[in-house]
Amino acid sequence: MIIINTTRSLRRGPPPSQPMPPHLVGQVQRGIDLLMTRILGCESCEQEFRTLPRGLSFTQIVNLGVYVNYHPANNTDWGWMDTGYPQDIVLTPLAIRMGRWAIAGTIVHEIAHLNGAPGGNDHAAEHTLSKCRLMSQNGPYDRNIVG
Numbered sequence: 001m002i003i004i005n006t007t008r009s010l011r012r013g014p015p016p017s018q019p020m021p022p023h024l025v026g027q028v029q030r031g032i033d034l035l036m037t038r039i040l041g042c043e044s045c046e047q048e049f050r051t052l053p054r055g056l057s058f059t060q061i062v063n064l065g066v067y068v069n070y071h072p073a074n075n076t077d078w079g080w081m082d083t084g085y086p087q088d089i090v091l092t093p094l095a096i097r098m099g100r101w102a103i104a105g106t107i108v109h110e111i112a113h114l115n116g117a118p119g120g121n122d123h124a125a126e127h128t129l130s131k132c133r134l135m136s137q138n139g140p141y142d143r144n145i146v147g
Helices: 022-039 043-050 058-064 093-097 100-114 124-131
Strands: 002-004 066-070 088-091
Touching: 002 022, 022 066, 022 093, 022 100, 043 058, 043 100, 043 124, 058 066, 058 100, 066 100, 088 100, 093 100, 100 124
Parallel strands: 002 066, 066 088
Antiparallel strands: none
């Protein structure tokens, strides 16, 4: 299950992230709905995720529970995660401004990191989008994104 961390959930995500502000919850939920209806269970996505270091499928990670947090001060990244918080990812204003497909792509990218995809100059996390029905001329997959 992909869960939006709100002030009601009383969960602390990785610092300096915070719960999702109420006015953004609907937009983020639309991105999550795309994942749950169009991507969860997609065999090419499941296979690609199994090739990552932790070896889990996309569905297995989602079933463990993934919490979506917010970092309002970060205006350069789409999202991030912290290895000390193995069930949390963080979205930024950039990803949310770009809409539900960018939100869905950023969530998949960050979940790939939860599954062990390296950061830095590696392309493994972003490559998962191309196997998870998130590749078109309009994005959100971008072969130039690393980390």
